[in-house]
Each structure stands twice: as structure tokens, then as C-alpha cells.
Amino acid sequence: xxxxxxxxxxxxxxxxxxxxxxxxxxxxxxxxxxxxxxxxxxxxxxxxxxxxxxxxxxxxxxxxxxxxxxxxxxxxxxxxxxxxxxxxxxxxxxxxxxxxxxxxxxxxxxxxxxxxxxxxxxxxxxxxxxxxxxxxxxxxxxxxxxxx
Amino acid sequence: xxxxxxxxxxxxxxxxxxxxxxxxxxxxxxxxxxxxxxxxxxxxxxxxxxxxxxxxxxxxxxxxxxxxxxxxxxxxxxxxxxxxxxxxxxxxxxxxxxxxxxxxxxxxxxxxxxxxxxxxxxxxxxxxxxxxxxx
Numbered sequence: 001x002x003x004x005x006x007x008x009x010x011x012x013x014x015x016x017x018x019x020x021x022x023x024x025x026x027x028x029x030x031x032x033x034x035x036x037x038x039x040x041x042x043x044x045x046x047x048x049x050x051x052x053x054x055x056x057x058x059x060x061x062x063x064x065x066x067x068x069x070x071x072x073x074x075x076x077x078x079x080x081x082x083x084x085x086x087x088x089x090x091x092x093x094x095x096x097x098x099x100x101x102x103x104x105x106x107x108x109x110x111x112x113x114x115x116x117x118x119x120x121x122x123x124x125x126x127x128x129x130x131x132x133x134x135x136x137x138x139x140x141x142x143x144x145x146x147x148x
Numbered sequence: 149x150x151x152x153x154x155x156x157x158x159x160x161x162x163x164x165x166x167x168x169x170x171x172x173x174x175x176x177x178x179x180x181x182x183x184x185x186x187x188x189x190x191x192x193x194x195x196x197x198x199x200x201x202x203x204x205x206x207x208x209x210x211x212x213x214x215x216x217x218x219x220x221x222x223x224x225x226x227x228x229x230x231x232x233x234x235x236x237x238x239x240x241x242x243x244x245x246x247x248x249x250x251x252x253x254x255x256x257x258x259x260x261x262x263x264x265x266x267x268x269x270x271x272x273x274x275x276x277x278x279x280x281x282x283x
Contacts, residue, residue, distance in 0.1 A: 001172075002172060002173045002195055003194055003195055003198050005168065005169070005172035005173055006169070006172075006173055006194075006195035006196070006198040006199045006202070007198040007199065007201065007202045007205075008168070008202065009165045009166075009168050009169040009172070009173075009177065009199060009202065010165070010198060010199035010200060010201065010202020010203045010205070010206065011202035011203075011205050011206040011209065012161055012164060012165040012168070012202075012206060013161070013162055013165035013166075013177065013179075013199075013202065013203055013206060013247075014202055014203040014204065014205060014206020014207045014208075014209070014210070015158075015161055015206040015207070015209060015210045016157075016158040016159065016160075016161030016162035016164075016165060016206070017158065017162065017203070017206070017207060018158070018206065018207035018210035018211060018216075019154050019157055019158035019161065019210050019214075020154060020155045020156075020157070020158020020159055020161075020162070021151060021154060021155055021158070022158065023207055023219055024219035024221075025219070025221050026219065026220075026221075027151075027219075029276055029280075032269075032272040032273055032275070032276040033276045033277075033280060034273050034276075034277070035277055035281060036276075036280055036281065039151075040152070041151050041152055041154075041155040042155065043155075044152045044153075044155035044156040044159060045155045045156070045158055045159035045162070046159060046250060046251070047156065047159060048155065048156040048157065048158065048159020048160040048161075048162070048163060049159040049160070049162040049163035049166065049251045050159075050163065050251065050254060050255060051159075051160065051163060052160060052163025052164050052166070052167055053163045053166050053167060053251050053252060053254075053255030054254070054255045054257075056163075056166075056167045056170070056255065057252070057255040057256045057257075058255075058257070060167070061170065064171060066174070067170070067171060067172060067173060067174030068171060068172045069172050069173060069174075070172075070173055070174035070175075071174075072174060073170065073174045074174055074175055074176065075176060075256070076176065076243070076253075076258070076260075078243075078260060079258075079259060079260065080260075081259065081260060081263055084241055084242070084243075085242050085243060085260055085263065085264055086242070086263065086264075086267055087241060087242065088237070088238045088239065088240070088241030088242020088243065088264075089238065089242040089249075089263075089264040089265075089267035089268040089271070090238070090242075090267050090268070090271045091234050091237055091238030091241065091242070091271075092234065092235055092237075092238025092239050092242055092245065092268045092271075093238070093267060093268030093269065093270065093271025093272040093274075093275065094234055094238070094271045094272075094274075094275050095230070095231040095232070095233070095234025095235035095236075095238060096231075096235060096268060096271075096272045096275075097271065097272040097273070097274070097275025097276045097279070098227060098230065098231035098234070098275060098279070099221075099223050099227060099228060099231040101221075101231070101232075101235065102235060102239075102245050102246045103179045103180040103183060103235065103236075103239055103245045103246075103247075104179040104203065104245070104246065104247050106235075107179065107183060107200055107203045107204060108203045108204060108206065108207035109207065109219070109221070110204050111204045111205070111207045111208035111211075111218075112207075112211075112218040112219070112221075114218075114220075114221055114222075116221055116222050116223060116225075116228055117221060119225065119228050119229065119232070120228050120229075120231065120232040120235075121232070122232070123228065123229045123230075123231075123232025123233050123236065124232040124233070124235050124236035125183070125184075125187060125236055126232075126233060126236060127232060127233040127234065127235065127236020127237035127238070127240070128180070128183075128184050128236040128237070128239065128240040129188075129236075129240075130233075130236075130237055131236070131237040131238075131239075131240035131241040132184070132188070132240055134237075134241070135240070135241060
């Protein structure tokens, strides 16, 4: 049952990404182009999503003891601001601004059968594995706080 | 105006998918994390594989039903690879992307996610400014 719900949620999320314009890199760049011909659409996407997620996480989630089809809620519990978080976000933002693609829209856009999106996806996954190796090395050295 | 309404409607669906995934499977809808675990440890994360398949299916369904044209995208291959590596490295190193930090994390009022979102948005704005208006 949890598998069916995972598929349904992914599908709904994918419909939302395509409908909202997030899978159109030109629209994403339009949003990031604050000092040009700014397109606020992505602000509406985030506002729409937060209108649901914010009240849920603040008020609704506490009413559930456990998920319907799993044993526990898996929610990140770290609160420290470490250099790794900020460095990662800065690198992500730079790559995002270069072509206007972030992970969700990359996956959804695979349905468009565009080879450039596919190349981006392969490079993105390679980048994830490199980061995984680097953060393990850093954790072993004790240079940064361990991953939760 | 119509584009804003589609943005808002799509955003509501994304928010709903996030909430339902938490209630049913008990997981944060952070796509970079879901994608990574579906590849690194596929056997223990069948749910993640199905969520990823759903993302592809959902976008295909939207265009099939609405008849909206699929967005065009093309860029020089070196730019695509550089940007892809930066995005992949950055989201893994920074523990999340637009979905995990900006929708789930801000929804949870997580300080880490608010800082991550402010950081990647700022670097996105700067990169686009440099690329379109200065270089």
C-alpha cells in the first residue's frame, strides 16, 4: 500500500511541476532574472505549495501518531548551520542559475525525451555521488559535524 | 496572469503531494534525497523508485491531458555538464533541493532549510544576473 501511495504522490507532484511551469527552464531563469524581465510565476508555485505544507507541518502532523503505511515519520532533526549546508546550497544555486533546472523538474522532464535534459540528469547524478564521497571523507576526518 | 494561476495550481498540487507522502509513507518529499536513495540502495527503497517513476508519469500525463506543448530546452553540452555536476553536488552536499528545503523544510520552519533556500536563491539570482547582464 505504501508503494501505491508513493507512486500516486510522485505522479501528483509531477503533474504539479509540469502545470506550474517548473519544468520549463526558461520560466525558471525568468524568475531568477530579478534585474531583467522578472517573471514571478515561481513565487506563486512556492506560495501554493507552502499554503498546504506549512499548516500541515505546523498544525496537522501532530494529530497523527504514525504514518498510515509505515512505522514512523522520518523527519530531519538537525538544527545546526554547518559550512557544508551553506556551501552545498551555494553550489546548487549556481548550477540552477546556469540552465534553470533543479532535481524534480529534471526527472519530470525526462518524459519530454529531450537529450539535453538526459545529459543534465546523468551529470547531476554523478555530482550527487561525488558529494556523497566527499562528505563521507570529511566526516571520517572529523572536519565537519557528522551527517545525521 | 494565466501563468500565475497555473503556477499557484501546480504549487497546490505539489504541496498536497508532499502532505500525502508524509501521512502515508512517513517521508519528506525531498526529491534529491529520494532520487539518490533510489539509485544508491534500490532494494530497500522501492517506494523511492516508484515516487521517481511517478514524477515522470505525472508530467507526461499533464501534457497528454491538457495538450500544453512540452517546454523546449537546449544548451551547449559543456554548460549542461557543468551545471548538472554543480546541481547534483550541491543538493547532496547541502542536504536538499527546492522541494526538500523550500517546501518541506520551510513548512517545518526549519532554520537549516530557510538558510539553504535563501542561499541557493541568492546564488541563482547572482548567476543569472552575471550571465544575462554582465558577461
